[in-house]
Amino acid sequence: MNQPMNQPMNTGQVAPMALQVRGLSKRFGGIHALSGVDFEVPSGQCVALIGPNGAGKSTCFACLAGQQTPSAGEVFWQGRPLLGLSPAQRLQQGVSRTFQVAQTFEALTVLQNIQLVLRDAAALAWWDRLDQRQAQRASQLASQVGLQDLTQASVAGLSYGAKKRLELAMALAGLTATQPALLLLDEPAAGLSGDERAQMMALVKQVAASGVTVLYTEHNMDAVFGVADRVLVLMQGRLVADGLPEAVAQDPEVLSHYLGLDFQTGAALAQRTARPVEREDGHG
Ligand SMILES: Nc1ncnc2c1ncn2[C@@H]1O[C@H](COP(=O)(O)OP(=O)(O)OP(=O)(O)O)[C@@H](O)[C@H]1O
Ligand SMILES: [Mg+2]
Numbered sequence: 001m002n003q004p005m006n007q008p009m010n011t012g013q014v015a016p017m018a019l020q021v022r023g024l025s026k027r028f029g030g031i032h033a034l035s036g037v038d039f040e041v042p043s044g045q046c047v048a049l050i051g052p053n054g055a056g057k058s059t060c061f062a063c064l065a066g067q068q069t070p071s072a073g074e075v076f077w078q079g080r081p082l083l084g085l086s087p088a089q090r091l092q093q094g095v096s097r098t099f100q101v102a103q104t105f106e107a108l109t110v111l112q113n114i115q116l117v118l119r120d121a122a123a124l125a126w127w128d129r130l131d132q133r134q135a136q137r138a139s140q141l142a143s144q145v146g147l148q149d150l151t152q153a154s155v156a157g158l159s160y161g162a163k164k165r166l167e168l169a170m171a172l173a174g175l176t177a178t179q180p181a182l183l184l185l186d187e188p189a190a191g192l193s194g195d196e197r198a199q200m201m202a203l204v205k206q207v208a209a210s211g212v213t214v215l216y217t218e219h220n221m222d223a224v225f226g227v228a229d230r231v232l233v234l235m236q237g238r239l240v241a242d243g244l245p246e247a248v249a250q251d252p253e254v255l256s257h258y259l260g261l262d263f264q265t266g267a268a269l270a271q272r273t274a275r276p277v278e279r280e281d282g283h284g
Contacts, residue, residue: 018043018213019064019182024073026059026237033059034070035237041215041230043180046208048228048245049217052258055234057217058100061184064215065097066090078180096174097184100217102163106156110147110166113155114138117173141169145203161196164188168203175212183207185216189223201227221259221268225249233258 017040026034034056041047049057062068064075066087075082082090105113115138142151145165155163168188175181188204189197201223208214208229218224224231224245231248233241235258241251248254249265 017041018078018180019215020074020076021060021064022074022076024060024063024075025071026056026063026068027071032237034063034073037073037234037237037239039232039239039242041213043213044208044211045229046205046214046227047216047230047232048224049215049232049234050219050224050258051234054236056237057234058186059237060234061097061186061215061217064182065095065184077182091174094175094179094181095184096171096181098164098167098171098186098188100186100190102160102167104155104163104166104170107154109152109154110142110158111135111138111151113166114141114169114173117170138173141173142166144172144206145169146199161192161200164190164192164196164200165203168200168207172207181212183212183214185214187217187219189218189220194222197223221263225265225268 019041021037021039024034024037025032037056037060049060051057059068063070063073064082066082066085066089070083073083077090077093077095080093082093082095085093105116108116115134118134118138139148139151142148145168147162147165147169150158150162155166158166168185171183171185175183185204189200192200197220204214204216205227216228226245228245230243231241231245232239233248233251233254235253240257241248241254243251246265249259249263255261255263
């Protein structure tokens with residue numbers, strides 16, 4: 001029987017997970033920030049990592065992206081070990097991140113911020129850098145996050161919501177279209193209004209729909225339910241739940257220790273007023 005060209009051959013082999021995290025542990029002195037965390041993420045999945053303050057979410061991201069060295073454990077991306085590589089080397093492998101507090105260059109323009117990352121990335125071949133394509137690519141990325149009218153604006157004058165979107169554009173600028181990509185977003189919607197949060201999460205969904213594997217942290221449940229394909233819950237450095245959002249929302253431990261016993265998924269969804277990305281006017 002003929003196999004369609006776009007279907008994998010059924011060899012009985014299970015496709016390897018894009019991201020594999022095994023026994024990840026991190027201690028800061030006597031603090032066990034992460035204790036034996038195991039999870040796997042298939043390519044293109046959009047996963048929310050949630051949990052109370054101090055649960056270890058940012059530490060987990062720092063171990064995946066290379067800002068922190070785990071005390072124990074293994075991390076594989078596309079079957080290759082990441083530990084031991086610098087953040088820049090991990091970026092070259094397609095692992096990009098944003099930070100809990102937006103990290104942008106205030107004195108530069110929106111376009112310059114994105115171009116700085118493009119210059120360092122393998123995103124463009126050397127001949128692309130010699131012409132205008134780098135500027136075009138930076139403009140495309142600014143447009144993708146709704147900053148097309150602010151490309152020449154100084155970042156110092158942007159609203160916080162615009163800075164968070166710029167940081168997303170910068171994280172995307174480090175990736176290439178030809179390589180599998182993992183985007184780690186540490187509280188992409190922190191400090192944003194409800195409307196801005198809905199816009200940001202619509203962007204995150206768009207990125208995941210384009211095939212990028214996304215792992216993000218978030219405290220606002222309207223940015224988790226209806227957005228994530230899957231939810232991981234960390235508490236005191238341990239993974240206590242991993243599953244579909246609706247299953248995690250009914251997990252007794254998650255409800256009693258984090259979401260609250262009166263948590264309603266429907267109420268979280270109702271808070272969301274997802275709208276398309278609008279023109280950013282720099283106010284508010
Ligand atoms: N560089 C560090 N040095 C010492 N302790 C740290 C360091 N970074 C994190 N910790 C501690 O590790 C634990 C996990 O912190 P982490 O920032 O990963 O939590 P989090 O889940 O991201 O919290 P939040 O939701 O508040 O951002 C906390 O007890 C924190 O105080
Ligand atoms: Mg954090």
